[in-house]
Amino acid sequence: MGEGGTPLVESLRIGPKLSGVRLAFKLELSNPTGSYKDRFIAAELEHLLARGVRLCVATSSGNTGSSLAAYCARHAVACAIVVNADAPAGKLLPMEAHGARLLRVPGFASSAEVTEAVFADLRELAAGGRAALVVSAFRFCPVGMEGVKTIARELQAQAPGVDHVFVPVGGGGLFAAVSAEMRRIRPGTRVHAVQPNGCPTVLNAVRLSKTVESVESATRISGLSVPFDIDASLAVRLLREGGGEAFGVDDGEVFAAQREMLREEGIYCEPAGAAALAGARRAVAQGVVKPGEQCVCLVTGHGSKDTDSIRRHIAAPGAPVEPGGVKRALAEWMS
Numbered sequence: 001m002g003e004g005g006t007p008l009v010e011s012l013r014i015g016p017k018l019s020g021v022r023l024a025f026k027l028e029l030s031n032p033t034g035s036y037k038d039r040f041i042a043a044e045l046e047h048l049l050a051r052g053v054r055l056c057v058a059t060s061s062g063n064t065g066s067s068l069a070a071y072c073a074r075h076a077v078a079c080a081i082v083v084n085a086d087a088p089a090g091k092l093l094p095m096e097a098h099g100a101r102l103l104r105v106p107g108f109a110s111s112a113e114v115t116e117a118v119f120a121d122l123r124e125l126a127a128g129g130r131a132a133l134v135v136s137a138f139r140f141c142p143v144g145m146e147g148v149k150t151i152a153r154e155l156q157a158q159a160p161g162v163d164h165v166f167v168p169v170g171g172g173g174l175f176a177a178v179s180a181e182m183r184r185i186r187p188g189t190r191v192h193a194v195q196p197n198g199c200p201t202v203l204n205a206v207r208l209s210k211t212v213e214s215v216e217s218a219t220r221i222s223g224l225s226v227p228f229d230i231d232a233s234l235a236v237r238l239l240r241e242g243g244g245e246a247f248g249v250d251d252g253e254v255f256a257a258q259r260e261m262l263r264e265e266g267i268y269c270e271p272a273g274a275a276a277l278a279g280a281r282r283a284v285a286q287g288v289v290k291p292g293e294q295c296v297c298l299v300t301g302h303g304s305k306d307t308d309s310i311r312r313h314i315a316a317p318g319a320p321v322e323p324g325g326v327k328r329a330l331a332e333w334m335s
């Protein structure tokens with residue numbers, strides 16, 4: 001449906017204020033269902049259809065599900081999707097509209113215990129052979145994740161000299177795909193992981209030099225709440241091998257970055273799509289990024305997926321104006 005081939009746009013207002021850093025945004029929100037997950041689903045579904053699969057079960061914080069539901073509708077494949085009970089309406093609506101069966105599970109994606117139990121059930125079901133399990137992670141769907149690597153190849157063509165790439169991290173699969181492929185085609189580029197401090201699977205492992213452990217997630221950033229090791233160990237290994245760093249960001253920093261992107265760049269992204277910018281800011285402050293270097297932030301998801309988060313940035317919602325009052329209202333606004 002036209003997945004991939006997303007634009008790389010230069011930052012016009014945020015970058016120039018960022019210590020001489022050259023900043024650009026890779027707009028993954030331009031994919032057909034509004035997130036980079038379309039790259040994953042297109043590749044995974046092609047693989048499943050070739051194997052004759054007609055039934056999928058999936059887990060999702062919203063974007064994988066939206067994408068899966070759309071592509072399944074197109075190819076007449078039935079799908080059922082387990083989501084967290086508090087997933088944003090903008091992510092649930094497309095799934096239901098495309099005819100997917102939704103299972104909203106309280107504690108899924110925040111409690112490690114609940115999440116692991118759901119995965120165990122789905123794995124058992126999939127092992128029975130009736131349905132394919134779709135999860136956007138190398139651990140479960142390595143063929144589909146190959147599709148995500150195209151981000152790195154496009155970046156290499158669009159910004160051949162890029163010094164730093166910032167990637168939001170939930171389960172770690174997106175980071176693993178971009179980092180592994182970047183290292184293969186352009187080892188000089190440092191690919192950094194940006195994870196909410198409220199769900200620090202990768203952050204803890206990197207900071208404390210230990211293996212990945214489950215956490216109870218406290219982040220409110222939809223899409224980045226993955227409390228156990230799906231691809232986090234892989235992401236940690238690639239970080240260590242590839243010379244990238246892990247940046248922890250508070251939810252408040254992510255929402256502030258989302259606001260900046262809305263107000264200063266005209267980019268309508270969901271919070272997870274602004275997390276990379278929050279990480280880039282930290283990297284600049286810590287001197288990891290030097291003046292004159294080129295940075296790319298992956299803007300992974302569209303604002304329509306989480307309109308509640310957008311509403312937080314609207315100070316005074318437009319009040320109705322009588323037709324006769326338009327001139328006066330404009331005059332007040334212009335003064």
Ligand SMILES: Cc1ncc(COP(=O)(O)O)c(C=O)c1O
Nearest residue numbers: 063170171172173174223300301
């Ligand atoms: C918009 C968005 N960005 C980033 C991510 C993180 O990807 P991963 O879980 O592979 O780390 C997700 C995952 O759902 C997402 O929806």
